[in-house]
Amino acid sequence: DAGVTQSPTHLIKTRGQQVTLRCSPKSGHDTVSWYQQALGQGPQFIFQYYEEEERQRGNFPDRFSGHQFPNYSSELNVNALLLGDSALYLCASSLARQGGNNEQFFGPGTRLTVL
Amino acid sequence: LAKTTQPISMDSYEGQEVNITCSHNNIATNDYITWYQQFPSQGPRFIIQGYKTKVTNEVASLFIPADRKSSTLSLPRVSLSDTAVYYCLVGLLSGGYNKLIFGAGTRLAVHP
Numbered sequence: 001d002a003g004v005t006q007s008p009t010h011l012i013k014t015r016g017q018q019v020t021l022r023c024s025p026k027s028g029h030d031t032v033s034w035y036q037q038a039l040g041q042g043p044q045f046i047f048q049y050y051e052e053e054e055r056q057r058g059n060f061p062d063r064f065s066g067h068q069f070p071n072y073s074s075e076l077n078v079n080a081l082l083l084g085d086s087a088l089y090l091c092a093s094s095l096a097r098q099g100g101n102n103e104q105f106f107g108p109g110t111r112l113t114v115l
Numbered sequence: 116l117a118k119t120t121q122p123i124s125m126d127s128y129e130g131q132e133v134n135i136t137c138s139h140n141n142i143a144t145n146d147y148i149t150w151y152q153q154f155p156s157q158g159p160r161f162i163i164q165g166y167k168t169k170v171t172n173e174v175a176s177l178f179i180p181a182d183r184k185s186s187t188l189s190l191p192r193v194s195l196s197d198t199a200v201y202y203c204l205v206g207l208l209s210g211g212y213n214k215l216i217f218g219a220g221t222r223l224a225v226h227p
Contacts, residue, residue, distance in 0.1 A: 004158070033214070042202055042217030043159065056214050090158045092215075104215060106158025
C-alpha cells in the first residue's frame, strides 16, 4: 500500500499564474481533504471532497477550487497566485463512516513557491 | 470546534519521559481528542486518540481527566527521532466529517 501520494513534490510559479496539485488517497479511502501549511504554522483546512463533491470548506477564497474523480483521487487548483499562497499543500485521506477514530492519513505535501 | 492551547515549545533529553499538556476548556460532549506528530517537510502523522480516561498504544499514552477540559500526551523514553511538532486537536470525528483544526502545535526538541 503506497499510502497517500502527492505530485509534484515541489513547484515554482509566478504571481498571477494558475497551479494544479494532485493527490491519490490511501487504498480504500473515499474522502480527501486539502490543507495549506505556511512556514512555522499548523495546517489550515481548505476543503474536503467526498463522492466527487465538495462537502466542507474552510476560510479560503474562490481562487481555491478542487475536484474529486471517480477513483477518489483529487486535484487542488489555485488561480491568480499571490505571494502569500507560498506554502506546503497537504492532502489527507480518510474513510467516511460513523463512529470515532476517523484517522486522516497525510501525504508528504507539495511545496509551492510563488515568486 | 473547541479551541486548544498547548505550549509553544519544550526541550527534553534522550531517555526521558515527555508530557505535553493541552487545554480545551470548551470541549463538546461528542468531541474526541487527537494528537498528531509532524516532522519537517512531511505531513502530520496520527499518534493517538481518546475520549476519556487513559488510552495507550505502542508509541504514546493519552491521559484525559474526568472533566475533559485538558489532556496530556505522554511519550515514554524519548529519542532524538521524537524531535517534531506535536498537535493537539479536538473535534467531532464521526460520520466522516473530520475537518481537522490545527493550532500552532508544540515544538519538541530532544537533546543527546
